Amino acid sequence: KAMCSGKLQTGLLVAGYFVYLLVxxxxxxxxxxxxxxxEKMAAAQMKEAFLQNFTHLTVAEMEQFMxxxxxAIQNGVYPVGxxxxxxxxxxxxxxxxxxxxxxxxxxxxxxxxxxTAGGQxxxxxxxxxxxxxxxxxxxxxxxxxxxxCKKLGKFLHEKxxxxxxxxxxxxxxxxxxxxxVFLCLPSVFFQITEGWSYSEGIYFAFxxxxxxxxxxxxxxKQPGRNYFSYYRMLVAIWILFGLAWIALxxxx
Amino acid sequence: xxAYIGYVGLGAGVLQALERPAEVRAAQHLLQQHWELLxxxxxxxxxxxxxxxxxIVQAYKSGITLxxxxxxxxxxxxxxSFFFSISAITTIGYGNLSPSTVAGRxxxxxxxxxxxxxxxxxxxxxxxxxxxxxxxxxxxxxxxxHWQKKASLLVKTCALVTGLLLFLxxxxxxxxxxxxxxxxEGFYYSFxxxxxxxxxxxxxxMNPDRTYPGWYKNVISLWILFGxxxxxxxxxxxxxxxx
Numbered sequence: 001k002a003m004c005s006g007k008l009q010t011g012l013l014v015a016g017y018f019v020y021l022l023v024x025x026x027x028x029x030x031x032x033x034x035x036x037x038x039e040k041m042a043a044a045q046m047k048e049a050f051l052q053n054f055t056h057l058t059v060a061e062m063e064q065f066m067x068x069x070x071x072a073i074q075n076g077v078y079p080v081g082x083x084x085x086x087x088x089x090x091x092x093x094x095x096x097x098x099x100x101x102x103x104x105x106x107x108x109x110x111x112x113x114x115x116t117a118g119g120q121x122x123x124x125x126x127x128x129x130x131x132x133x134x135x136x137x138x139x140x141x142x143x144x145x146x147x148x149c150k151k152l153g154k155f156l157h158e159k160x161x162x163x164x165x166x167x168x169x170x171x172x173x174x175x176x177x178x179x180x181v182f183l184c185l186p187s188v189f190f191q192i193t194e195g196w197s198y199s200e201g202i203y204f205a206f207x208x209x210x211x212x213x214x215x216x217x218x219x220x221k222q223p224g225r226n227y228f229s230y231y232r233m234l235v236a237i238w239i240l241f242g243l244a245w246i247a248l249x250x251x252x
Numbered sequence: 253x254x255a256y257i258g259y260v261g262l263g264a265g266v267l268q269a270l271e272r273p274a275e276v277r278a279a280q281h282l283l284q285q286h287w288e289l290l291x292x293x294x295x296x297x298x299x300x301x302x303x304x305x306x307x308i309v310q311a312y313k314s315g316i317t318l319x320x321x322x323x324x325x326x327x328x329x330x331x332x333s334f335f336f337s338i339s340a341i342t343t344i345g346y347g348n349l350s351p352s353t354v355a356g357r358x359x360x361x362x363x364x365x366x367x368x369x370x371x372x373x374x375x376x377x378x379x380x381x382x383x384x385x386x387x388x389x390x391x392x393x394x395x396x397x398h399w400q401k402k403a404s405l406l407v408k409t410c411a412l413v414t415g416l417l418l419f420l421x422x423x424x425x426x427x428x429x430x431x432x433x434x435x436x437e438g439f440y441y442s443f444x445x446x447x448x449x450x451x452x453x454x455x456x457x458m459n460p461d462r463t464y465p466g467w468y469k470n471v472i473s474l475w476i477l478f479g480x481x482x483x484x485x486x487x488x489x490x491x492x493x494x495x
Contacts, residue, residue: 017371029330124443130260135491214345
């Protein structure tokens, strides 16, 4: 009888999972469809307008140029500006370090990614050992934080609180401080440094710390902004502790 | 902690060495074309071209390619949205498709907030079932052949190899046929997807010049699910080994 209910549970889980996906898909479709249509129309209009202004440029040449441009963009070369941009590399050490971090934490923004076959193969093996290393590391940090938690619990217990209440309070405390420190405050910070709106900041913080990492928002990528030199490092530390906090939440 | 930072730093150094030259070449190539175009059409003033380029970059970032006249399939059709939902709750997060409306983003956060734990629970279940299957095989072998300790090790390596074949080594062959990627690119894509890193530089079913069979995306979704469960088991064993 236990076996039967176990199988039923698994079946329900699988069914629930797919239903969840279907519902999500439908909602996303409804929400995003119209915006996409508008953007497409805008892009087509821009193309039209450009062709009209320069009537001797054949459509074929235009298409070719756009194809080359799209390829370049896909390769991460943004052709805005002139010669001097060749000197600034996306693969300087600081950016490569940040990239390696996104690999090992499995966030994987994708704004920077290896294009050479050698780089890609190295990336695979780097991740194969780096991801367990990352998990072990986060586990340790989570353990240290949970020791802190237990000390707090002990302190409260000596003051005469019941165990259940303590557990509930510590969970609440960590949840609240974590949300403040890792979601709310950084969003305010990003408002200043990146010029994002508050909701964009929260969206970025959530997508990053959950390791989804779409890459539509990434720190330090706005052209024409000056970032103070330890900005990226600061953000990396935030990501690290944010991930450890999430690991801790799972443990509690 | 030192090992962690050292490891990341080492990776950074190697990647930089590997990627820099190719990047420089690509940039130079593009700049060349840029000047060629300007030279061919002397009335094209730099500023107007610049604006066009910026417009194209912007469109690209929102995921729109301006090829041809055809109104290509909307990417937020049901199949695309379904795939997006998967990429969100598995935390792969390719990013080639991402919500641009405020409502879409808020929904995305809530959707992931409940979806990610759901996904973890399901992956755990699948992983346990796989492990159970492997252990049963080991038991059977022990009964039939009267091996003792060898059976367990043999079955475990067998399972590892089949998993490797099924999830990492064979799919690139399918991808090179359907997507036109090289084998190495297919392997890279498979690993990046199953480890949930998900850069989004390679995504299946996104090539407008290719036609995909109806079963393609569904089969891939199943592959992602089981492959992730398998890889999670492998990484768990790696961690036990490290600790």
